[in-house]
Amino acid sequence: MGLTGLAEPNLSGLPGQRKVDACAMTALPGQSPSRPAHRSPSYRSIEEIWAYVFLSPWIIGFLIFTAGAMLFSLGLTFFKTDLLTGYHFVGLANYGALLHDEYFVKSLRVTAFYTLGAVPLNLVFSLTIATLLNQPVAARGLWRTIYYLPSVLSGVAVAILWAWMFQPEFGLINGALEMVGIRGPRWISSQTWALPSLIIMSLWGVGGSMLIYLAGLQSIPTHLYEAAEIDGAGARQRYFNITLPMLSPTIFFNLIMNMIGAFQVFTGSFIMTKGGPNNATLTLVLYLYRSSFEQFKFGYASTLAWALFLIILLCTVVTIRSSAAWVYYEGQLRR
Amino acid sequence: MEQVRKLNRRDFLRWSAMAAAASALAACAPAAPATKVAVTSAPAEATTAVGATAAPQATAAPAANVELRWADWPDMVGTKEAADKFQQDNPGVTVTFEAFGDSFDQKLMAQCVAGTAPDVLSIFGYMFFAFADKGQILDLKPFVDKNMTKGDVDDFFPWHWPNGFTVPETGQLCGMPWKINITALAFNKDAFDEVGVAYPTESWDHANYADAMRKLLKTGDGGKVERYGGMIPAWDQARFLCHVQAYGGHMVDPKDRTKCLLGEKEAQEALEWLRKAFWDDKVLVPDWGQVSNLGGIGPVFIQGKCATVEEGLSAIGYDLIEATKSSPNPIKWGVMHMPKGPAGRFALGSTDGYAIYKNSKNAELAWKFSYFLSQDLYQKANVIEYQRQLPPRRSQFKYFDEIVVTPWQEKGIDMSIFTKALEMGYPRPEEAFVKQQESGVILQEALDKVFGEARAPVTEFIAAAEKINAANKAS
Numbered sequence: 001m002g003l004t005g006l007a008e009p010n011l012s013g014l015p016g017q018r019k020v021d022a023c024a025m026t027a028l029p030g031q032s033p034s035r036p037a038h039r040s041p042s043y044r045s046i047e048e049i050w051a052y053v054f055l056s057p058w059i060i061g062f063l064i065f066t067a068g069a070m071l072f073s074l075g076l077t078f079f080k081t082d083l084l085t086g087y088h089f090v091g092l093a094n095y096g097a098l099l100h101d102e103y104f105v106k107s108l109r110v111t112a113f114y115t116l117g118a119v120p121l122n123l124v125f126s127l128t129i130a131t132l133l134n135q136p137v138a139a140r141g142l143w144r145t146i147y148y149l150p151s152v153l154s155g156v157a158v159a160i161l162w163a164w165m166f167q168p169e170f171g172l173i174n175g176a177l178e179m180v181g182i183r184g185p186r187w188i189s190s191q192t193w194a195l196p197s198l199i200i201m202s203l204w205g206v207g208g209s210m211l212i213y214l215a216g217l218q219s220i221p222t223h224l225y226e227a228a229e230i231d232g233a234g235a236r237q238r239y240f241n242i243t244l245p246m247l248s249p250t251i252f253f254n255l256i257m258n259m260i261g262a263f264q265v266f267t268g269s270f271i272m273t274k275g276g277p278n279n280a281t282l283t284l285v286l287y288l289y290r291s292s293f294e295q296f297k298f299g300y301a302s303t304l305a306w307a308l309f310l311i312i313l314l315c316t317v318v319t320i321r322s323s324a325a326w327v328y329y330e331g332q333l334r335r
Numbered sequence: 336m337e338q339v340r341k342l343n344r345r346d347f348l349r350w351s352a353m354a355a356a357a358s359a360l361a362a363c364a365p366a367a368p369a370t371k372v373a374v375t376s377a378p379a380e381a382t383t384a385v386g387a388t389a390a391p392q393a394t395a396a397p398a399a400n401v402e403l404r405w406a407d408w409p410d411m412v413g414t415k416e417a418a419d420k421f422q423q424d425n426p427g428v429t430v431t432f433e434a435f436g437d438s439f440d441q442k443l444m445a446q447c448v449a450g451t452a453p454d455v456l457s458i459f460g461y462m463f464f465a466f467a468d469k470g471q472i473l474d475l476k477p478f479v480d481k482n483m484t485k486g487d488v489d490d491f492f493p494w495h496w497p498n499g500f501t502v503p504e505t506g507q508l509c510g511m512p513w514k515i516n517i518t519a520l521a522f523n524k525d526a527f528d529e530v531g532v533a534y535p536t537e538s539w540d541h542a543n544y545a546d547a548m549r550k551l552l553k554t555g556d557g558g559k560v561e562r563y564g565g566m567i568p569a570w571d572q573a574r575f576l577c578h579v580q581a582y583g584g585h586m587v588d589p590k591d592r593t594k595c596l597l598g599e600k601e602a603q604e605a606l607e608w609l610r611k612a613f614w615d616d617k618v619l620v621p622d623w624g625q626v627s628n629l630g631g632i633g634p635v636f637i638q639g640k641c642a643t644v645e646e647g648l649s650a651i652g653y654d655l656i657e658a659t660k661s662s663p664n665p666i667k668w669g670v671m672h673m674p675k676g677p678a679g680r681f682a683l684g685s686t687d688g689y690a691i692y693k694n695s696k697n698a699e700l701a702w703k704f705s706y707f708l709s710q711d712l713y714q715k716a717n718v719i720e721y722q723r724q725l726p727p728r729r730s731q732f733k734y735f736d737e738i739v740v741t742p743w744q745e746k747g748i749d750m751s752i753f754t755k756a757l758e759m760g761y762p763r764p765e766e767a768f769v770k771q772q773e774s775g776v777i778l779q780e781a782l783d784k785v786f787g788e789a790r791a792p793v794t795e796f797i798a799a800a801e802k803i804n805a806a807n808k809a810s
Binding site (some may be wrong): 050082083277278293294 | 349352367438441444445447448470471520622770772773776779780783784788789
């Protein structure tokens with residue numbers, strides 16, 4: 001075993017040289033055969049050791065704060081505990097309780113609705129903006145910066161800002177609607193409009209996806225467009241037959257990332273509505289937060305967290321599996 | 336000739352990265368502890384059971400370089416002066432103030448889990464019971480029995496302290512009081528004059544109240560409300576309760592804190608009175624969002640958008656008074672006791688106070704400090720002058736009269752009704768379930784349905800009561 005306990009490094013010799021086994025006990029001339037000769041580690045093994053040394057802070061952090069925490073929370077799912085007064089083993093009771101918990105079902109429904117609304121809108125909006133910003137327009141760099149900036153703002157600050165914008169009487173949105181003769185709804189104060197309000201707010205952060213789309217758009221080989229133009233394809237045909245298919249890996253990436261993010265939505269409902277009105281914006285993560293930090297049911301909250309993890313995993317796997325049908329990679333041969 | 340091994344780029348990068356990593360790790364290392372003088376007479380504490388402590392030892396001189404951590408709301412007048420005075424009277428003690436932020440109750444509890452909670456915690460209402468239930472705060476009864484005389488204890492109002500701070504099931508005394516916030520009725524005298532309705536009096540009941548609000552409602556062109564008859568924050572769990580109590584009901588069964596009584600006849604009658612005012616007569620401001628849209632309770636009332644307001648002394652004594660001072664044309668307004676109901680008059684009397692963390696290394700000192708905060712220096716500077724709220728001791732009412740009542744009496748606002756309310760004995764602390772957090776979620780749902788957009792009938796509370804009972808009984 002190597003120094004780090006990992007697999008023995010491959011010490012194949014350089015071309016023309018004999019292969020050297022690091023553990024070989026070859027006596028040097030004049031030395032007793034029983035006394036092993038010291039072989040200094042090869043350059044490659046030193047490199048690998050240093051690689052692990054530099055990786056170790058992240059590895060240690062991951063093991064302690066991510067993997068370790070996940071294992072601890074998995075263990076908690078089998079207990080009833082408030083972390084203050086002890087641990088009571090309950091087996092699978094927490095998992096059973098999930099099925100009968102109306103708030104879990106409600107929060108799942110709210111989260112699913114949010115995801116089904118926010119993700120497609122986000123993808124379409126960001127792609128539209130990226131397509132527009134890929135054109136040779138004046139001050140293109142400035143426009144790209146303007147569209148990207150909102151996505152770097154703190155989620156809490158954005159939520160507070162949007163709470164003001166959604167104010168029924170004096171908010172910007174209803175003010176703008178009133179200018180065109182539309183009486184706006186009560187937005188986050190309304191049971192019907194609270195969740196759509198959060199979906200609308202999610203579009204504020206399309207800048208991140210837009211940037212990734214821009215990179216994807218710029219990596220599409222121009223000869224494809226030239227060839228299509230020569231063949232008489234119009235702009236629309238080029239967009240749907242070249243741009244979108246060539247961009248499909250990027251769309252796929254954004255779909256996965258946005259979907260994972262949407263399932264974990266929390267800040268908006270926590271800051272703006274506290275899950276109301278009447279639990280209309282009770283997302284799964286908010287319910288998890290309530291169960292843990294407000295009700296001190298850490299065992300059950302851990303169960304909720306793992307349920308969410310499995311749901312996201314399932315949706316991600318399904319999406320990845322489906323990608324074979326609609327994601328095209330350059331150079332890929334399809335039968 | 337021996338060749339000198341030169342530092343190549345790879346080596347330079349490697350060593351630079353190691354130096355940077357070492358510096359980062361060194362920066363993350365905790366600071367070396369300050370040199371402490373040996374403690375000569377540390378008070379001994381023994382925790383005998385969850386939430387309870389053994390009788391404290393005789394008060395000893397504080398050890399040198401003792402830090403007392405005090406967690407409270409930020410930016411308050413008087414905190415620095417109080418800390419300085421306490422430090423001056425107790426040499427060797429450093430009072431470290433830790434400011435609260437949002438969700439402070441959850442953060443405090445997380446600190447308890449981590450074992451790093453401050454010594455003195457400023458909490459209120461159901462939080463005392465929640466922290467006591469989790470065994471995170473000390474029972475102050477031994478400290479009171481040892482350090483306070485009967486006269487001293489009688490200086491407080493028993494319903495407030497100690498009763499309001501005592502867990503009924505265990506008798507644990509959870510905290511020392513900070514201040515008292517009582518709800519009352521602020522009314523717009525100009526609006527009452529305009530519609531020819533007599534000002535509210537002590538004999539006002541719920542029928543008079545509803546009738547006045549109907550007459551005070553003013554609508555303009557297109558049915559847009561120009562002035563609401565009243566504002567009752569019934570969507571707030573602590574604020575609708577006084578009406579339920581006025582009708583002879585309760586939210587929580589006084590004999591059994593696992594039982595919700597909002598489905599009972601008396602509570603249903605009170606809730607129906609509120610629902611009718613909200614959705615049949617439409618005299619009440621419909622939601623808090625509307626209030627904040629209109630600028631907050633101060634501007635809403637002072638600008639005449641709402642003829643009556645049920646609010647606490649914190650809002651009446653601070654927000655309304657500040658709005659009056661800053662408004663170029665403020666209304667004439669007054670304050671009256673909450674209207675009576677069939678079962679009497681009730682108002683919310685809050686139980687803000689100070690608890691001591693169970694793992695505090697300076698429990699005696701923490702007690703001494705929380706007792707100190709209930710005395711004249713802090714009460715005058717912080718509670719009365721700054722917050723314009725009531726001090727918890729009768730002997731301190733003279734300061735409230737001098738600083739709040741007298742100046743505003745001259746403007747026709749009788750703030751003495753707050754001290755009279757305490758003498759009359761009708762304020763009540765919050766009612767809290769054993770599993771308050773779970774119960775609160777269910778209750779809020781019902782409140783949102785009945786007093787929110789859905790405008791559901793008050794029978795929602797019957798279903799909510801059943802759910803709350805089940806939640807409290809569940810293990």
